Amino acid sequence: MKNKRLFLLSAFLVIIGTLQAQNPIIKDQFTADPTAKVFEGKMFVYPSHDIPSPIDRLKEWFCMADYHVFSSENLVDWTDHGVILSQENVPWVAPDSYSMWAPECVYKNGKYYFYFPSTPKGEGKRGFSIGVAIADKPYGPFTPQANPIEGVNGIDPCVLIDKDGQAYIYWSGRGMSVAKLKENMLELDSEPIKIEGLPEGFKEGPFAFERNGKYYFTFPWVKEKTETLAYAMGDSPMGPFEFKGIIMDESPTGCWTNHHSLVKYKDQWYLFYHHNDYSPEFDKNRSTRIDSLFFNPDGTIQKVTPTLRGVGITDARKEIQLDRYSRLSNRGAAIDYLNLTNKFEGWKTILSKNGAWIQYNRVDFGNSAPRKVKARVSSEDGGILQIRINGTDGPVISEIKVPKSDKWTEIESPVRSGQSGIHDLYVSLKGNGKVETDWITFQ
The missing domain is CATH 2.60.120.260 (Galactose-binding domain-like)
Known part of the structure; x- marks a missing residue:
């Protein structure tokens, strides 16, 4: 009981405090796969949460049991709002799977929809499904739906809400796919289609957005040995997309993965991504970074060089x-x-x-x-x-x-x-x- 009280006190102090950071931006825990969104005039970051594995089968692999959300007004001081969802409180998730991988969050119709992949419970269940949790505030509390989205099997969900209000969901798994979402944001409204026109090599983690009438489909891509961040452009949310090039080169210091999001905040675009700063010997424990991002006059993206200084004053x-x-x-x-x-x-x-x-x-x-x-x-x-x-x-x-x-x-x-x-x-x-x-x- 004493240890439990100490844990709760520690968690409370984290939640009410702020975290000062450059790169990486979160200094007290591992935070990977950051999805950044502007809600209520602030920047919110929804990352996955790498932890040391409590079970033998994941000692050398990714291990993630829950999600935190962080917010900031200046991109320097970050508030941890605590755990917003964990594997134990999602009805359809295997409670010992530790597979709460890269998430997404969007706002529509007065609600915040949090999309996340995980391993479903039950004999014969294999692979990943994608579920949804709903909240009235960007920091929760989030209530998970009883079942995952039917017809979506994969990881790394991304949701784009177009100017006309139509929502599209993207995910990876045996390639990368896109489909329309119904108005309720919980069901598919079209058959999934595969994203074509991308370069050969392993790809995952799609992140799509619109800028000046162009649609950007961005993704981690193993060009040679480890993941770069790459992108394609098109005139429609569902493609076709034309491959344009690299946003960020491979890491020279040994982190095999990269995973990202792009967002505009106070007239500046930023790239959120991750690196294994706090875990150089084990690249399954990652940390969120930010750097500024710029576009060329023709809409193409200038390559981002990662920094330690990061952004903010x-x-x-x-x-x-x-x-x-x-x-x-x-x-x-x-x-x-x-x-x-x-x-x-x-x-x-x-x-x-x-x-x-x-x-x-x-x-x-x-x-x-x-x-x-x-x-x-x-x-x-x-x-x-x-x-x-x-x-x-x-x-x-x-x-x-x-x-x-x-x-x-x-x-x-x-x-x-x-x-x-x-x-x-x-x-x-x-x-x-x-x-x-x-x-x-x-x-």
Whole structure:
């Protein structure tokens, strides 16, 4: 009973708090396959939830028991609204299948419809079905339907609601398919058809959207060894689609999967995707990222290069995680985990050569200039961190003298000249030594 109370208290604190992040955006749990939607003027993200498997047959595979939903107004601070659906409370799902894979959520007729794949219960049941849960709010509570959608067998549902109100559902499984949905959003209103005209190779995770009268059909695609993100375009929600190219290249650091969504928020388009940042040794535990996305004048998509800095503007008075850098000097600068036994504690910056630097863009000092800077640092040799703004040759606004210590220490230093507005930060090592930094903040 005591452990249960502690678990509930921990869950409550997560739900009412906010999660500050760059990339990955959620720092306290694994979140894969992110579907991002704008509801009630906020960004909502509906990911799947990778967990360490409690059963032997999934120890080396994907294991997902439930879904959380997260929201943000600035794409920096994320609120976890807690579990919105789990395998135990869906009537048709095998309760020990751990197969609550990539979901979708849309709004129509005053209701939010949450679509999800899973393994159905019962002898002789094989493969995946796709079910629906309904809520009055984007964060729930969601009530699952008693049965999955008849005629849909597969994974990775995506629903597009066209300008005329007609809804279409896409899914993958033995290729990729699309069908119309009835007005109730719970039944098919047409026979499924296969999506044609796509390149050879394994494909999954369809995400469709409309922009300027064109329909985009995007998908993870194994072009060579691991998944890229690719897309095709057409004049109708059901195709035909013409393949156009790659949105994001294969990961160079070993995550076999990628899964994504594209969304416009406050006049900017964003790509949500995942990577195994917190689990480099096991790519079945993934984490959600965001980067900005742009279109060419002809409507084609510019390729997105993944970043650690991500999107959004960082408040100078919050902890600035320099390890989520914009740029890093070629020599004497590195990033490592704070704690190899618990990677959710995040990363640290290591500067080990005179002049080595790290750049962190878009820090908002607000209207009132800070008077001091605080840093959580460690250095066995001691050293000096120099903080500049707006370039490696920009004005020095503070120097932090780091004492010799093999433990983490919080050091304060005055800020020399008053700064306001948004600036890029450059933190460098002055002189010899080696300094590790967890975070800095201005006060």
